[in-house]
Amino acid sequence: MDGLFAIVTLLVLDLPRPLGSPHLTRVLLHQWPSYLADLVSFTTIGLIWIEHHGMMSSVRRIDRRFLEISLLFLLIVSVVPWPTALAAEYATHGTQARPAAVLYAGTMLAMGLAFTLSWRYLERHNELIGEAAAPAFPTGVRRALLGTLAYMIAVGIAFVSPLASFAVDAAID
Amino acid sequence: MDGLFAIVTLLVLDLPRPLGSPHLTRVLLHQWPSYLADLVSFTTIGLIWIEHHGMMSSVRRIDRRFLEISLLFLLIVSVVPWPTALAAEYATHGTQARPAAVLYAGTMLAMGLAFTLSWRYLERHNELIGEAAAPAFPTGVRRALLGTLAYMIAVGIAFVSPLASFAVDAAID
Amino acid sequence: MDGLFAIVTLLVLDLPRPLGSPHLTRVLLHQWPSYLADLVSFTTIGLIWIEHHGMMSSVRRIDRRFLEISLLFLLIVSVVPWPTALAAEYATHGTQARPAAVLYAGTMLAMGLAFTLSWRYLERHNELIGEAAAPAFPTGVRRALLGTLAYMIAVGIAFVSPLASFAVDAAID
Amino acid sequence: MDGLFAIVTLLVLDLPRPLGSPHLTRVLLHQWPSYLADLVSFTTIGLIWIEHHGMMSSVRRIDRRFLEISLLFLLIVSVVPWPTALAAEYATHGTQARPAAVLYAGTMLAMGLAFTLSWRYLERHNELIGEAAAPAFPTGVRRALLGTLAYMIAVGIAFVSPLASFAVDAAID
Numbered sequence: 001m002d003g004l005f006a007i008v009t010l011l012v013l014d015l016p017r018p019l020g021s022p023h024l025t026r027v028l029l030h031q032w033p034s035y036l037a038d039l040v041s042f043t044t045i046g047l048i049w050i051e052h053h054g055m056m057s058s059v060r061r062i063d064r065r066f067l068e069i070s071l072l073f074l075l076i077v078s079v080v081p082w083p084t085a086l087a088a089e090y091a092t093h094g095t096q097a098r099p100a101a102v103l104y105a106g107t108m109l110a111m112g113l114a115f116t117l118s119w120r121y122l123e124r125h126n127e128l129i130g131e132a133a134a135p136a137f138p139t140g141v142r143r144a145l146l147g148t149l150a151y152m153i154a155v156g157i158a159f160v161s162p163l164a165s166f167a168v169d170a171a172i173d
Numbered sequence: 174m175d176g177l178f179a180i181v182t183l184l185v186l187d188l189p190r191p192l193g194s195p196h197l198t199r200v201l202l203h204q205w206p207s208y209l210a211d212l213v214s215f216t217t218i219g220l221i222w223i224e225h226h227g228m229m230s231s232v233r234r235i236d237r238r239f240l241e242i243s244l245l246f247l248l249i250v251s252v253v254p255w256p257t258a259l260a261a262e263y264a265t266h267g268t269q270a271r272p273a274a275v276l277y278a279g280t281m282l283a284m285g286l287a288f289t290l291s292w293r294y295l296e297r298h299n300e301l302i303g304e305a306a307a308p309a310f311p312t313g314v315r316r317a318l319l320g321t322l323a324y325m326i327a328v329g330i331a332f333v334s335p336l337a338s339f340a341v342d343a344a345i346d
Numbered sequence: 347m348d349g350l351f352a353i354v355t356l357l358v359l360d361l362p363r364p365l366g367s368p369h370l371t372r373v374l375l376h377q378w379p380s381y382l383a384d385l386v387s388f389t390t391i392g393l394i395w396i397e398h399h400g401m402m403s404s405v406r407r408i409d410r411r412f413l414e415i416s417l418l419f420l421l422i423v424s425v426v427p428w429p430t431a432l433a434a435e436y437a438t439h440g441t442q443a444r445p446a447a448v449l450y451a452g453t454m455l456a457m458g459l460a461f462t463l464s465w466r467y468l469e470r471h472n473e474l475i476g477e478a479a480a481p482a483f484p485t486g487v488r489r490a491l492l493g494t495l496a497y498m499i500a501v502g503i504a505f506v507s508p509l510a511s512f513a514v515d516a517a518i519d
Numbered sequence: 520m521d522g523l524f525a526i527v528t529l530l531v532l533d534l535p536r537p538l539g540s541p542h543l544t545r546v547l548l549h550q551w552p553s554y555l556a557d558l559v560s561f562t563t564i565g566l567i568w569i570e571h572h573g574m575m576s577s578v579r580r581i582d583r584r585f586l587e588i589s590l591l592f593l594l595i596v597s598v599v600p601w602p603t604a605l606a607a608e609y610a611t612h613g614t615q616a617r618p619a620a621v622l623y624a625g626t627m628l629a630m631g632l633a634f635t636l637s638w639r640y641l642e643r644h645n646e647l648i649g650e651a652a653a654p655a656f657p658t659g660v661r662r663a664l665l666g667t668l669a670y671m672i673a674v675g676i677a678f679v680s681p682l683a684s685f686a687v688d689a690a691i692d
Contacts, residue, residue: 015255017262024263025272042251046244050237064396071392078388082361089363090370099371188601190608197609198618215597219590223583410569417565424561428534435536436543445544 037088041081048077048111055140059122060130069121073114076107083107091166101162105154105169112148119144147172210261214254221250224288228313232295233303242294246287249280256280264339274335278327278342285321292317320345383434387427394423394457401486405468406476415467419460422453429453437512447508451500451515458494465490493518556607560600567596567630574659578641579649588640592633595626602626610685620681624673624688631667638663666691 016034018027052073059066083104090100119141122129150172158165189207191200225246232239256277263273292314295302323345331338362380364373398419405412429450436446465487468475496518504511535553537546571592578585602623609619638660641648669691677684 015252017255017258019262020266022269024259024266024269028272028276039248042248043244046248050240050244053240054237064400067396067399071389071396075385075388075392079361082363085363086370089365093366093370096368096370099374103374188598190601190604192608193612195615197605197612197615201618201622212594215594216590219594223586223590226586227583410573413569413572417562417569421558421561421565425534428536431536432543435538439539439543442541442543445547449547 033088033091034085037081037085040088041084044080044084045077048080048115051115055118055122058129061128063125063128066118066121066125066128069114069118073111073118076111076114079107080111087166091162097162098158101158101165102155105151105158105165108169108172109148109151109155112144112151116141116144116148206261206264207258210254210258213261214257217253217257218250221253221284221288228291228295231302234301236298236301239291239294239298239301242287242291246284246291249284249287252280253284260339264335270335271331274331274338275328278324278331278338281342281345282321282324282328285317285324289314289317289321379434379437380431383427383431386434387430390426390430391423394426394461397461401464401468404475407474409471409474412464412467412471412474415460415464419457419464422457422460425453426457433512437508443508444504447504447511448501451497451504451511454515454518455494455497455501458490458497462487462490462494552607552610553604556600556604559607560603563599563603564596567599567634570634574637574641577648580647582644582647585637585640585644585647588633588637592630592637595630595633598626599630606685610681616681617677620677620684621674624670624677624684627688627691628667628670628674631663631670635660635663635667 015038016031018024018031021027083100083106087100087104090096093100123141150168154165154168154172157168188211189204191197191204194200256273256279259273260277263269266273296311296314323341327338327341327345330341361384362377364370364377367373429446429452433446433450436442439446469487496514500511500514500518503514534557535550537543537550540546602619602625606619606623609615612619642660669687673684673687673691676687
């Protein structure tokens with residue numbers, strides 16, 4: 001759990017700290033998109049960490065290829081705060097909401113694909129997983145696939161209506 | 174302990190480093206609120222880490238719901254440096270001390286609530302804790318509840334007298 | 347894997363986030379060297395982490411000297427994002443591409459040397475490695491040496507043609 | 520070792536990256552105090568980590584008081600990059616070299632004191648250490664005490680001659 005402790009601390013460490021403002025409350029309320037973005041990033045990465053923790057708890061042994069797939073997955077996870085911050089900044093910026101929504105849903109889709117890939121790899125190499133864990137696999141793969149499909153739809157919607165796409169994103173979480 | 178090592182290092186890494194100043198001592202002394210805030214954040218998170226470590230040492234198994242409660246708790250812990258920095262900046266800023274004091278005591282209260290929630294969840298699901306640890310539980314829950322109540326009072330006081338509220342916060346630690 | 351999770355998150359956390367731009371897509375596309383540098387740093391450090399993980403999995407015991415060699419190796423690994431960012435910034439800057447290419451290939455060479463040193467130290471102190479792992483050692487040392495030689499050539503080429511040197515770097519990965 | 524990997528990466532991540540400079544080599548050479556400071560911080564924290572790792576390897580059980588002493592020690596360790604950066608910046612700034620040298624040697628002295636305290640606490644509570652490790656204790660305590668005394672002298676010298684004090688610091692390492 002220390003790993004989660006460390007990551008999560010870093011995400012929030014750079015919350016904006018207005019200096020010497022005569023209207024602290026107003027300034028803080030005005031910066032809500034920044035706080036919202038950090039909250040969403042935190043929750044997203046935290047929930048992914050829990051899912052990943054669940055998957056890893058049934059893994060008995062790791063091979064090099066699985067490490068490489070994990071690296072790809074982690075790359076995408078680590079990118080999450082970036083489209084999230086852009087989405088918070090641009091969601092209410094008229095025409096610029098579209099690229100932000102496409103980028104956000106696209107990142108989530110890529111993450112879903114990489115996570116599905118991890119599950120599938122483990123399913124096909126059952127020498128890597130403990131015998132007790134094997135029956136849980138179809139459920140895990142199905143959940144990862146469904147999430148991926150849902151984000152695929154969210155990417156499509158993002159081109160038409162950015163706000164509807166964000167609503168779909170929120171519903172998937 | 175490596176986890177603590179990592180977090181703690183990050184907190185202090187961004188101490189202000191005045192460049193090419195002709196009066197280094199004076200500049201450093203002038204920045205004391207910033208150093209005080211880092212010291213308080215460090216100590217607070219460190220002591221929380223020790224409390225959390227104590228709680229976790231009696232846990233034998235973890236379930237998904239407990240991970241989610243922990244995530245909520247960690248979210249609040251990770252926010253701590255932010256109201257602490259605002260408190261250090263605004264404690265002596267007249268009217269702006271009030272929102273800073275409310276925010277600080279409120280964060281601490283939220284942390285106390287989440288920690289109490291963790292204890293209560295473990296107490297009710299004793300399949301998660303080792304048998305040897307069970308007798309220690311009432312004490313843990315009581316400490317967490319008392320801390321939470323004390324911060325509730327500190328939030329109330331913060332609306333009347335910000336400095337008195339900070340004094341109560343310090344006494345609770 | 348939590349350690350990797352933490353490092354990797356940090357690398358990408360500071361992707362540029364343009365504020366209130368009226369041309370979000372164009373601005374993002376314009377910043378591609380910065381994204382490319384983070385992607386390359388991420389992949390490089392991730393692959394090194396996998397190699398290092400492979401080496402460590404055959405280590406049974408650690409002595410003080412091995413920790414010092416590891417410290418040197420980690421120092422160089424941690425420097426990687428810096429020449430990578432400079433390379434992305436200066437690769438297309440005419441005469442300034444040369445120092446950037448020399449610095450990049452030189453960092454990689456230093457990393458290869460430190461990694462070879464780690465392997466050689468373990469090979470000579472076989473009380474530190476498990477018996478089952480011993481046969482894998484000649485392969486490990488040879489791979490580390492070959493990589494080091496290749497980067498030596500890349501440093502040489504960097505003085506003549508920076509772009510050719512980057513191409514060699516990419517081929518070695 | 521993942522913990523070390525994480526910390527160390529963070530230290531060097533913020534090396535200055537000059538943008539679009541027409542004289543990259545000259546700019547980089549000009550920034551040597553910044554690089555030197557990072558190298559010294561890295562080496563100092565790395566060597567402390569090795570010492571601390573050596574101490575912890577003989578610890579069998581941890582109590583609350585020992586965690587609190589460790590927290591104090593870690594607080595000082597995490598501060599190290601800050602006086603190091605100030606020392607690199609002010610060592611050649613005439614009169615301002617004195618406060619920088621006092622601050623640097625003072626931080627090192629505080630770290631030595633906290634480390635000695637850790638060793639002494641373990642020595643007096645031998646229920647916390649494994650039996651095999653007990654004979655190594657007098658050596659550990661003596662080394663920690665000697666280092667502390669040496670830094671005490673370095674603090675004294677810093678008031679008279681900052682550069683001589685830095686030379687003593689380097690000799691102690």
